[in-house]
Amino acid sequence: MIDDYVRIFDTTLRDGEQSPGASMTTAQKLEVARALSRLGVDVIEAGFPAASPDDFAAVRAIAETVGVEPVPGRTSEAPPVVCALARATRADIERAFEALRPAKHPRIHTFLATSDLHMRAKLRMSREQVLERVAEMVAFARAHCADVEFSPEDAGRSEPDFLWRVLEIAIRAGATTLNIPDTVGYTTPEEFGALIAGIRERVPGIERVVVSVHCHDDLGLAVANSLAGLRAGARQAEVTINGIGERAGNSSLEELVMALRTRARSIGLRTGIDTTQLVPTSRLVSACTGIVVQPNKAIVGANAFAHESGIHQDGMLKHAETYEIMRPEDVGASHTNLVLGKHSGRAALLARLETLGRRLEPAAVDRTFARFKELADKKKLVTDADLEALVQEELGVSAPAFAFVGLEVRCGTGGPSQARLELCGPGGARVAEAQGAGPVDAAFKAVDQLVGVSATLVEYRVQAVTAGIDAVGEVAVRVRAGQGAAVHPQRDGLPRSFHGHGADTDIVVASVKAYLQALNGLCAAAPGSSEGDHAAYAV
Numbered sequence: 001m002i003d004d005y006v007r008i009f010d011t012t013l014r015d016g017e018q019s020p021g022a023s024m025t026t027a028q029k030l031e032v033a034r035a036l037s038r039l040g041v042d043v044i045e046a047g048f049p050a051a052s053p054d055d056f057a058a059v060r061a062i063a064e065t066v067g068v069e070p071v072p073g074r075t076s077e078a079p080p081v082v083c084a085l086a087r088a089t090r091a092d093i094e095r096a097f098e099a100l101r102p103a104k105h106p107r108i109h110t111f112l113a114t115s116d117l118h119m120r121a122k123l124r125m126s127r128e129q130v131l132e133r134v135a136e137m138v139a140f141a142r143a144h145c146a147d148v149e150f151s152p153e154d155a156g157r158s159e160p161d162f163l164w165r166v167l168e169i170a171i172r173a174g175a176t177t178l179n180i181p182d183t184v185g186y187t188t189p190e191e192f193g194a195l196i197a198g199i200r201e202r203v204p205g206i207e208r209v210v211v212s213v214h215c216h217d218d219l220g221l222a223v224a225n226s227l228a229g230l231r232a233g234a235r236q237a238e239v240t241i242n243g244i245g246e247r248a249g250n251s252s253l254e255e256l257v258m259a260l261r262t263r264a265r266s267i268g269l270r271t272g273i274d275t276t277q278l279v280p281t282s283r284l285v286s287a288c289t290g291i292v293v294q295p296n297k298a299i300v301g302a303n304a305f306a307h308e309s310g311i312h313q314d315g316m317l318k319h320a321e322t323y324e325i326m327r328p329e330d331v332g333a334s335h336t337n338l339v340l341g342k343h344s345g346r347a348a349l350l351a352r353l354e355t356l357g358r359r360l361e362p363a364a365v366d367r368t369f370a371r372f373k374e375l376a377d378k379k380k381l382v383t384d385a386d387l388e389a390l391v392q393e394e395l396g397v398s399a400p401a402f403a404f405v406g407l408e409v410r411c412g413t414g415g416p417s418q419a420r421l422e423l424c425g426p427g428g429a430r431v432a433e434a435q436g437a438g439p440v441d442a443a444f445k446a447v448d449q450l451v452g453v454s455a456t457l458v459e460y461r462v463q464a465v466t467a468g469i470d471a472v473g474e475v476a477v478r479v480r481a482g483q484g485a486a487v488h489p490q491r492d493g494l495p496r497s498f499h500g501h502g503a504d505t506d507i508v509v510a511s512v513k514a515y516l517q518a519l520n521g522l523c524a525a526a527p528g529s530s531e532g533d534h535a536a537y538a539v
């Protein structure tokens with residue numbers, strides 16, 4: 001008889017970070033890892049140390065922090081396990097273990113594909129070779145670490161008899177968790193449930209390990225497939241915040257957890273997640289990755305609890321359960337929007353940040369408080385969203401190559417727009433003037449003159465984060481190295497994109513800050529930079 005506890009394995013920092021353009025700095029990953037600890041996840045997959053020196057550094061930093069420093073507010077008893085991914089090779093496994101060395105509860109997660117297509121076309125290995133490699137590498141990982149997870153990649157399309165043999169061998173070699181990935185999001189809930197049930201019935205020794213599900217969302221079925229796998233006896237679900245991940249993404253943590261909680265009576269399973277942390281964590285991940293959450297996204301979208309039609313509003317006023325199956329406060333969707341003003345002090349700011357799930361270092365609090373005071377002087381009331389925008393700016397601060405000093409713009413109908421920009425760069429303060437088709441175009445041309453790197457702007461988005469014409473505008477940009485570079489970003493050697501965020505009551509200033517942050521990331525990633533690849537810095 002298996003118990004009713006579902007372990008939540010969060011892979012936002014590994015599979016999620018594989019989303020096109022979602023790369024994060026080590027500081028941002030650490031911030032997300034702390035938020036995941038507060039959220040109460042059981043396992044944090046911190047990265048893939050063999051992929052790059054940056055990945056290694058991020059896993060190491062998380063291993064040094066999570067489970068070591070106290071986590072105020074964590075409701076789950078045990079600290080999260082910190083996990084690192086490794087291909088089934090000695091070098092990858094050693095690298096993963098090295099990155100995990102300081103972790104209190106380390107886990108090595110190794111994988112090898114088991115579908116005929118992957119073995120033939122990608123690995124060029126026979127079935128016998130795959131069986132041998134799994135036995136050898138799981139045992140090798142187990143010799144380094146007591147907690148070993150094995151994933152047969154593309155299990156969803158693997159031939160069941162062969163898959164069962166692979167899993168049996170992995171158990172014999174010492175795996176403690178067997179994760180079953182639907183790598184390409186191909187299966188339907190009935191098929192995926194049957195796959196897990198078949199594994200539980202047919203693999204000798206399966207009762208000694210935890211069976212896990214890892215579903216991708218190519219057909220929009222990831223959460224449904226994960227639920228089907230859990231109903232069939234899996235007791236770990238691999239998920240990401242906001243469902244980010246390769247291609248269409250992974251099973252979304254917030255959706256799966258809230259489905260288990262809201263339908264607990266019919267499903268009969270539980271998790272250790274503090275659901276009031278879901279919205280703050282979602283916002284943090286969105287801000288760090290630059291991936292915007294669609295307004296109608298279940299649980300964490302801006303409209304998830306908004307009622308527009310008159311009939312619905314009428315029903316809501318009479319009884320909230322007429323149109324709400326969950327309470328907004330249960331997922332941390334704050335109703336109190338307007339809270340701070342120019343007379344609010346540091347303690348009030350800190351208390352508000354805490355409610356938003358943000359904890360900053362003392363120096364970062366000082367800077368954020370100074371920015372908050374500036375903003376409160378310009379606006380009467382500073383909202384949660386304004387604060388989020390300020391904190392987001394703060395998150396990546398780490399010695400940017402170019403810092404914003406000031407901007408003047410002339411625009412209107414009387415001719416081309418003109419911008420005069422001052423930046424502080426490696427050689428000190430410098431000024432550039434440029435003309436453009438509009439104020440943002442002129443300002444970006446001035447940035448290009450001063451920064452002097454070749455980049456292509458691939459995305460530019462502006463949104464008002466609060467209501468009112470004095471709201472803070474938030475700008476997100478994405479750039480790619482070189483002129484007219486490939487449209488599809490790739491890992492490992494091919495062009496990557498760098499995102500930047502800027503927030504200001506002046507959207508041209510916000511645009512310049514965002515553009516500069518992205519270019520600073522690009523500069524930091526350039527060969528010869530000590531920061532390695534895909535780092536981004538705030539200005």
Ligand code: KIV
Nearest residue numbers: 111151153154181183
């Ligand atoms: O989707 C997948 O197959 C993976 C494995 C590495 C578990 O992410």
Ligand code: ZN
Nearest residue numbers: 015181183214
């Ligand atoms: Zn995956």
